Amino acid sequence: MSPRLQRVPGVTIGDIAAAARVSRSTVSRAFTRPQLLSAETVDHVRAVAVRLGYVGNQAARALSTGRFGNIAVVVPDIANPFFPPLVRSLQSAAETADLAVFLGDSDESAEREAKLIARLAPQVEGFVLASPRLSEELIRELAATRPVVLVNRDLEGIPRVLIDSSGGMTEAVMLLKKLGHTRIAYLAGPRDSWSDQQRREVLTSAASGLTVEVIEVGRPSYAAGRDSVSAVVRSGATAAIAFDDVVSQGVLAGLELRGISVPSDFSLVGCDDTLAALTTPALTSVSAGAATAGTAAAKLLIQLLEDPTAECITIATHLVIRATTAAVTR
Amino acid sequence: MSPRLQRVPGVTIGDIAAAARVSRSTVSRAFTRPQLLSAETVDHVRAVAVRLGYVGNQAARALSTGRFGNIAVVVPDIANPFFPPLVRSLQSAAETADLAVFLGDSDESAEREAKLIARLAPQVEGFVLASPRLSEELIRELAATRPVVLVNRDLEGIPRVLIDSSGGMTEAVMLLKKLGHTRIAYLAGPRDSWSDQQRREVLTSAASGLTVEVIEVGRPSYAAGRDSVSAVVRSGATAAIAFDDVVSQGVLAGLELRGISVPSDFSLVGCDDTLAALTTPALTSVSAGAATAGTAAAKLLIQLLEDPTAECITIATHLVIRATTAAVTR
DNA sequence: CACGATAGTGCAACCGGTTGCAGAACTACT
């Protein structure tokens, strides 16, 4: 026989019922439908419950109601600084609605993302998929079963929170143009990232009058950014916009290694504003408000649990100009 | 009546039992204890289950077995760069053991931590408490009821993963001494952090021959670090060791604001090595290996679920010397 | 051939909540 986890006794409604000299139903109703009981009964039962340290058993509740009181948030990489603030504010908002949060890290893989979702699905009421790498088809399939909120993925008809980088991106392009740059590089992120696609589009359309060289860096990381510098140099660009701040950091390091100084020799703009104030020189970046997005996503999902109406929340961005952008010198 | 989430019909063991013309018990055993059944029965039942697309209901299973297939990791601040790698590797290890991970963020508050734990306890098999702010008493109480693994908290008898900063700290002190510093500041973190206590101790004992000025910065944040610089200057120290890299970043910024250049005018050592390579100048820091700790904690917890033997894993640290430390000039 | 051991299966209780329904107590009105 396999060793079994010792069952923790735990206080049940039965214990409370006995202590409060009422039936189990009354205890249950004192929490779920207090309107049905007299005020004194409710107070009494709740007092006893507090005294005994009662905590409802979610599994049991879920079994009879079909509600779990859990949600899941799935991210491609929790170590990417964009996500922790998002997860943090999301969990905080969920907590106030008495929802517990599962965290899944897909490691930037659509396949692992699908597995995680399948594993979590039977015990959550809904999902927040942040920058999902999953195919549209699978997402729609999932959304048909349970409430789903997307962050930074734009699928018509599915509730979503979009950080619209176009505002900030356009400002960035304008700034670089004004500073005299005519050839800029875009250090592109994962192809299946909606944010990346949006940024590419905005760049190619807003960039009339200057040449945009797209350089793929793949998985957005410090190393990837640092290693892409040779390609940047080869491209002849005098400025670059990077997919996110992590990549920018890497680029900054790579440029320094080559003795190219920022901003006098080269201008750099990041995205997401996750590290912006922390670099030296401080990074000009497109603000994103990941925390805002987290709260918005949580609220949207919570609302969705009550009333399944699709909605889309867009968060505007703007450029925060710091110390990595300057006029061309040559 | 409150609007209810539509119950997803779902195939139950009852359906399978009917289709396979066996009892519900047999279906259950076909999955949980196949040794008890004849091979044909097992095959038959499983085939029927597959045909009907059966997916076990975790909540129901948990209700009768007390096993949930979930664990929880609670951190004081997921936005602190020490934790994401830890959580990431922990979730990855949990995934291979088919465990789903709840994430709780206590916002550095012992009270919220207790609430989170109480909320999650009824649906997890065990906890990983990373840098818990909770009182020893409450932790022991919890550990008495379920498997608990602590990270960076040293309570005798409770399984724990300790990142032992003494090695790296001692090296740091030695280095500063060698560089000619005689008065250094320690920018201390949260009082209820074990890591902080350990670092204080090591500093005061290893620092024979030099004066250590302890400056409390409270919650470890960029802003707190930046704002502590005035106190640092006042202390007359020529070097500082900060509670973590985030604080160091802030200090770096604060020093620059005051025109104090690093490392020529002032030496700085961080802890945790979370951002180390990313700052300018690159930060000398005590390595920590949060990811290693995450994996170790997950493995320890998984092992603990089978066999409740207390264990303690210690992860050694060393100093990574980069560009923020130099000899005193005056 | 009788008998105990063993393997395979089913019955029914249980996990800890929720909820439809019924009944009790009390009020209001004729």
Next chain:
DNA sequence: AGTAGTTCTGCAACCGGTTGCACTATCGTG
């Protein structure tokens, strides 16, 4: 007083699994 209507509470069934125990074959053995 009798009746209808309300308000409050309890009974018991149910959610979907798991498991102790009992029962029935089947088999080997004395």
